[in-house]
Amino acid sequence: MSTTPAITVDGVSKRYRLYNERNQSLKATLMRGRRARYEEFWALREVSFEVAEGSTFGLIGENGSGKSTMLKCMAKILRPDKGSIATRGKISALLELGAGFHPELSGRENVYLNGAILGLTKRQIDQRFDEIVDFAGLEHFIDTPVKNYSSGMYVRLGFSVAINVEPDILLIDEILAVGDADFQRKCGEKFEDLRSRGKTIVIVTHALANVRNLCDEIALLEHGDLRRVGPAADVIDEYIGDVMSKRINAGERGDRWGSGEAIVDHIEMVDTSGEPVKRVRTGDAVIFRLHFSATEQIEQPVFGIGVHQLSGVYVGGGSTRDEEKVPEKMDGTGFVDFRIDRLMLVPGTYDLSASVLSYSLTHTFDYRHRTFRFDVESGTPRADEDGMVALGGTWEGQALGP
Numbered sequence: 342m343s344t345t346p347a348i349t350v351d352g353v354s355k356r357y358r359l360y361n362e363r364n365q366s367l368k369a370t371l372m373r374g375r376r377a378r379y380e381e382f383w384a385l386r387e388v389s390f391e392v393a394e395g396s397t398f399g400l401i402g403e404n405g406s407g408k409s410t411m412l413k414c415m416a417k418i419l420r421p422d423k424g425s426i427a428t429r430g431k432i433s434a435l436l437e438l439g440a441g442f443h444p445e446l447s448g449r450e451n452v453y454l455n456g457a458i459l460g461l462t463k464r465q466i467d468q469r470f471d472e473i474v475d476f477a478g479l480e481h482f483i484d485t486p487v488k489n490y491s492s493g494m495y496v497r498l499g500f501s502v503a504i505n506v507e508p509d510i511l512l513i514d515e516i517l518a519v520g521d522a523d524f525q526r527k528c529g530e531k532f533e534d535l536r537s538r539g540k541t542i543v544i545v546t547h548a549l550a551n552v553r554n555l556c557d558e559i560a561l562l563e564h565g566d567l568r569r570v571g572p573a574a575d576v577i578d579e580y581i582g583d584v585m586s587k588r589i590n591a592g593e594r595g596d597r598w599g600s601g602e603a604i605v606d607h608i609e610m611v612d613t614s615g616e617p618v619k620r621v622r623t624g625d626a627v628i629f630r631l632h633f634s635a636t637e638q639i640e641q642p643v644f645g646i647g648v649h650q651l652s653g654v655y656v657g658g659g660s661t662r663d664e665e666k667v668p669e670k671m672d673g674t675g676f677v678d679f680r681i682d683r684l685m686l687v688p689g690t691y692d693l694s695a696s697v698l699s700y701s702l703t704h705t706f707d708y709r710h711r712t713f714r715f716d717v718e719s720g721t722p723r724a725d726e727d728g729m730v731a732l733g734g735t736w737e738g739q740a741l742g743p
Contacts, residue, residue, distance in 0.1 A: 344393060344394075345393070345394045345429070346391040346392060346393060346394065346427075346429070347392050347393065347394040347395070347396075347428065347429050347430060347509070347510055347541040348391065348392040348398075348415060348426065348427070348428050348429075348510065348541070348543070349391050349392075349426070349427040349428075350388060350389055350390050350391070350392075350411070350415075350424070350426050351389050351424050351425050351426070351427070352387050352388070352389050352423060352424035352425075353385055353387075353388045353389070353411070353414060353421045353423065353424035353425070353426060354383060354385050354386050354387055354388070354421060354422050354423035354424055355383070355384045355385040355407070355410050355411075355414060355419060355421050355422055356381055356382065356383050356384070356422045357381075357382045357383075357384055358380070358381060358382070359380045359381075359382050383565050384407045384410040384565050385407045385410055385411060385414075385421070385562075385565045386565045386566055387423075387424070387566075387567075388407070388411065388424070388562070388565075388566070388567045389424075389567065390560050390567065390570045392541060392543060392558075393541075393557075393558075394429065394539070394541055395536075395539040395540070395541060396541060396542075396557045396558065397536055397541075397542040397543075397544065397555050397556045397557050398541070398542070398543045398544070398556060398557065398558055398559070398560070399543075399544050399545075399546070399552040399555070399556035399558070399559040399560070399573060400412065400543065400544070400545045400559070400560050400562065401545075401546070401547075401552060401559055401560075401561055401562070401576070401577070401580060402561055402562035402563055402568075402580075403563070403600065404602065404637065405564070406562040406563055406564060406565065407562045407564075407565045408514075408545040408562055409436075409514055409545055411545075411562070412434070412436065412512050412514050412543065412545050413436065414426055415428065415432070415434075415512055415543065416432060416434035416436065416512050417432075418434070418436070428510060429509070429510075430508070430509025430510055430541070431460070431506075431507075431508045431509045431510070432508055432509070432510045432511075432512065433459060433460075433503055433504075433506040433508035433510070433511050433512070434503075434511075434512040434514075435500065435503045435504065435511070435512065435513045435514065436512070436514045442454070442455060442487050442495070442498075442499065443487075444486065444487055444488035445486055445488060446486065446487065447483065447484045447485060447486055447487070448474075448479055448482060448483040448484065448485060448487055448490070448498055449470075449483050449484055451487055451498070452466065452470060452473055452474070452483075452498070452502055453466050455499065455502045455503075456469075456473075456502055456506070459502065459503060459506045460506065461506060469505050472505060473498075473501045473502055473505050474501075476501040476504075476505065476527060476531075477494075477497040477498045477500070477501035478497065478523075478524065479494060479497065479498055482494065497524055500528070504528070504531055508540065509540060509541065510540070510541045510542075510543070511535060511540060511541070511542045511543070512543050513542065513543065513544045513545065513546075514545045514546075532555065542555075544556065547600065547699070547704045552573060552577065553573050553574060553577050556573040557572075557573065558570060558571060558572060558573060558576075559571065559572075559573045559576040559577065560576075561576050561579070561580055596710040596711075597707070597708065597709050597710065597712070598705065598707075598708050599696075599697070599705045599706050599707035599708050600704070600705065600706055601636075601706065601707065602635060602636055602637050602639060602706050603633060603634070603635035603636075603639045603642055603671070603697045603706040603707060604633065604634060604635075604697065604706065604707040605631050605632065605633055605695045605696070605697060605707050605709055606632045606633060606634050606674075607632050608629065608630065608631055608632070608693060608695055608709070608712065608713040609629075609630040609632070610627055610628070610629055610630070610693075610713070610715050611627070611628045611630055612625070612626070612627065612628075613626050613628075618715075619714075619715050619716065620715065620716045620717075620718060621684060621715070621716075621717055621718070621720075622717065622718045622719065622720025622721075623684065623685065623686060623687065623688060623717055623718070623719060623720035623721065623722065623723075623731050624683050624684065624685070624720040624721045624722060624731070624733070625683070625684050625720060626680075626681065626682050626683065626684070627680075627681050627684050628678045628679065628680050628681070629646055629678070629679040629681075629693060629695075630676050630677075630678050630679075631644055631646070631676060631677050631678075631679070631695050632674070632675075632676045633671075633674065633675060633676065633677070633697060634673070634674045635671055635672045635673060635674075637672065638670050638671070638672040639670060639671050639672065639697075639706065640669070640670050640700070641667050641668070641669060641670070641699070641700035642667070642668065642670075642671055642697050642698070642699070642700075642706065643660055643661055643662045643667055643697070643698045643699065643700055643702065644660060644661045644677050644679075644695075644696070644697055645658060645659065645660035645661070645662075645695070645696045645697075645698065646658050646659060646660075646679050646693060646694065646695050646696075647693070647694040647695075647696075648686070648691050648692070648693055648694075649691065649692045649693075649694065649711055650689065650691060650692075650729070651689070651690050651691070651692065654729070656686065656691070656729055656730070658694070659679065660698075661677065662700065662702075667700060683733070684717065685730045685731045685732075685733055686717045686729070686730060686731070687717070687728050687729060687730060687731055688717050688718055688719045689716070689717055690714065690715070690716050690717075691714070691715055691716075691717065692711035692712075692713065692714050693711070693712070693713040693714075693715065694708070694709060694710050694711050694712065695708075695709050695712065695713070696708040696709070
């Protein structure tokens with residue numbers, strides 16, 4: 342990693358206009374006799390930092406902090422209203438994968454189209470074509486119109502084209518978890534290859550585990566202001582300990598953490614008649630009900646639960662992703678139920694954990710660890726209380742009679 346800056350951000354400010362009303366026609370403009378009203382919103386205010394050549398740099402912060410705006414300014418998609426950004430070398434931006442694709446064209450034709458948009462010549466695309474297609478895993482579909490691709494195939498091809506441009510500076514916005522596990526593994530290997538060859542990478546993401554592992558330094562933004570720049574681990578620890586923790590109410594059983602855009606407000610265990618209960622019997626039908634609220638729209642949230650003995654031993658759990666029942670989006674308030682036809686826990690006292698995660702499971706909106714306590718009494722089948730679960734089997738055989 343060089344001490345020479347690949348990117349120098351100097352006093353950058355970016356302003357948007359938020360319109361309260363808009364004139365829809367010339368007639369409306371003449372009748373009203375004035376322009377539509379608007380308010381000024383500063384997405385970035387006097388932000389300055391440097392990204393060292395050959396380093397991996399992260400931008401983190403809550404939604405609306407200005408991360409994506411900063412990345413678009415670096416990519417020269419947006420122009421700052423104040424300040425300047427100087428870059429050294431060729432830039433490739435992975436902001437909206439496949440944005441240059443034409444649905445009627447085949448995957449092959451779109452590779453050439455998208456590659457040209459990203460600055461490659463036809464000869465350069467010819468040289469890299471096989472590698473692009475192999476990386477995307479679309480050898481059998483490359484001559485199929487992309488309008489027939491699944492969303493995963495579409496994203497993989499866009500990612501493969503962008504990452505094979507061989508840039509000096511690679512800008513990445515919230516797309517570290519595209520594709521299946523095998524494709525993510527290849528992406529990880531590609532990032533490591535770029536880093537080993539001295540390429541500069543800037544990442545915007547909420548997946549703090551990825552940022553901690555990948556980045557050398559991080560800039561923390563808050564409502565458009567630069568709060569801190571420093572080593573990845575130090576800045577993330579401050580972010581988790583301060584920015585995230587203040588969004589969750591304290592004073593309840595168990596530990597709790599998460600970014601707070603969506604939370605589990607409270608948890609109930611209800612019986613088959615819908616009445617809340619704290620005590621059930623082995624073999625009973627029960628419902629664990631998670632009441633949630635979201636301050637903004639969350640795409641594909643995953644709800645999960647986990648059951649622990651008082652000793653801390655994990656008994657088991659499940660999630661909406663396991664059952665392939667993940668909603669496309671959610672906002673506002675509501676509840677989800679985890680139904681168990683026969684609760685096969687042995688008599689004892691248990692704690693329930695509940696969570697709301699991103700679909701990739703890399704970002705925690707809310708995790709409530711061992712926050713709801715309930716009791717299980719002896720029921721049917723009878724169970725050995727030294728164990729964990731009632732097996733519910735039956736004994737048969739000649740020696741036992743009919």
